Amino acid sequence: MIASTTLPQFYPTEFDTNWEFLVQQRISRLAKYVTIATINGKEKTFNQLGALSMQRVTTRAGKTRVSDTPTDKRWIRPFPYDLATVFDEWDEEFLGYTVLPTSETMQAHVMAYGRTCDQVIINGLEGITYSGETGTTPNSLGAGQIVANTFVSSGSPTTSGLTLAKLVKAKSILAKNEAFEEGIDELIFVYSQQQLDDLLNNVNEIKDIRYNDVKALVDGANDRFMGFKFVRLELLTKNSTIRNCYAYVKKGIKFGDENRKSHMDILPTQSHGLQIRTVASLASCRMEEKYVVQVQCDEFA
Numbered sequence: 001m002i003a004s005t006t007l008p009q010f011y012p013t014e015f016d017t018n019w020e021f022l023v024q025q026r027i028s029r030l031a032k033y034v035t036i037a038t039i040n041g042k043e044k045t046f047n048q049l050g051a052l053s054m055q056r057v058t059t060r061a062g063k064t065r066v067s068d069t070p071t072d073k074r075w076i077r078p079f080p081y082d083l084a085t086v087f088d089e090w091d092e093e094f095l096g097y098t099v100l101p102t103s104e105t106m107q108a109h110v111m112a113y114g115r116t117c118d119q120v121i122i123n124g125l126e127g128i129t130y131s132g133e134t135g136t137t138p139n140s141l142g143a144g145q146i147v148a149n150t151f152v153s154s155g156s157p158t159t160s161g162l163t164l165a166k167l168v169k170a171k172s173i174l175a176k177n178e179a180f181e182e183g184i185d186e187l188i189f190v191y192s193q194q195q196l197d198d199l200l201n202n203v204n205e206i207k208d209i210r211y212n213d214v215k216a217l218v219d220g221a222n223d224r225f226m227g228f229k230f231v232r233l234e235l236l237t238k239n240s241t242i243r244n245c246y247a248y249v250k251k252g253i254k255f256g257d258e259n260r261k262s263h264m265d266i267l268p269t270q271s272h273g274l275q276i277r278t279v280a281s282l283a284s285c286r287m288e289e290k291y292v293v294q295v296q297c298d299e300f301a
Contacts, residue, residue, distance in 0.1 A: 075135035078283035124284025161198030252291025
């Protein structure tokens with residue numbers, strides 16, 4: 001007997017009534033590794049004192065020699081950010097059994113906020129920061145705070161991804177700057193996945209005793225190497241084939257986050273549509289350029 005050939009066209013398609021997120025970075029990865037600054041107003045200044053040197057006394061009861069105290073100001077200025085989503089007043093009815101994704105949209109806004117926090121912190125790491133009495137003196141990372149993509153510890157310069165030599169150089173720059181105290185200050189290294197791949201591929205398993213430490217980073221068994229807390233972030237700036245990674249001291253980066261707020265309102269002027277809007281006031285700045293080292297890494301793929 002031959003089965004009916006027309007019945008399969010009536011097989012139903014089941015539709016999920018819920019919503020799932022596509023892949024994306026869901027939380028801020030850098031907010032834990034900066035110093036939080038409270039900002040009450042349109043801007044805030046941080047008063048800074050420079051280093052002083054003592055003098056040997058060579059005269060009995062001599063005239064007191066007064067040394068001027070070097071001072072400066074570093075400025076941080078927050079900017080508002082927002083994200084708004086509007087649903088038509090008929091969406092919930094026309095979706096039928098599928099739920100209106102209000103809760104999921106709120107979660108998506110929180111994820112976007114986390115990524116924005118990281119982007120603002122990146123801007124503080126690599127962008128211009130301001131100092132001086134009126135906050136108009138621009139400060140950029142100088143050549144001495146940059147490990148070039150062609151850096152090698154010896155031999156002819158050649159383009160490369162992340163290498164042990166670049167990490168050694170970055171930490172050396174911070175140490176020579178006296179930017180941190182061992183065991184007290186936290187050192188952070190921000191990278192993208194390609195740099196970790198390159199680091200593993202550039203370590204000789206037999207000759208380099210650090211291979212196992214690097215392998216532990218790749219496997220996720222460890223997140224610290226050479227004194228740095230390693231933080232992966234795919235949002236790092238990429239210019240052509242060069243990815244800018246950063247080695248820095250946690251206390252050297254200020255981050256202002258004046259409380260994320262979310263609003264859910266019915267808008268009469270939008271045909272009574274439902275609006276979900278998330279707002280935040282964010283800012284970041286380097287306290288001094290000597291706290292940050294840019295490590296340039298080629299990404300050939």
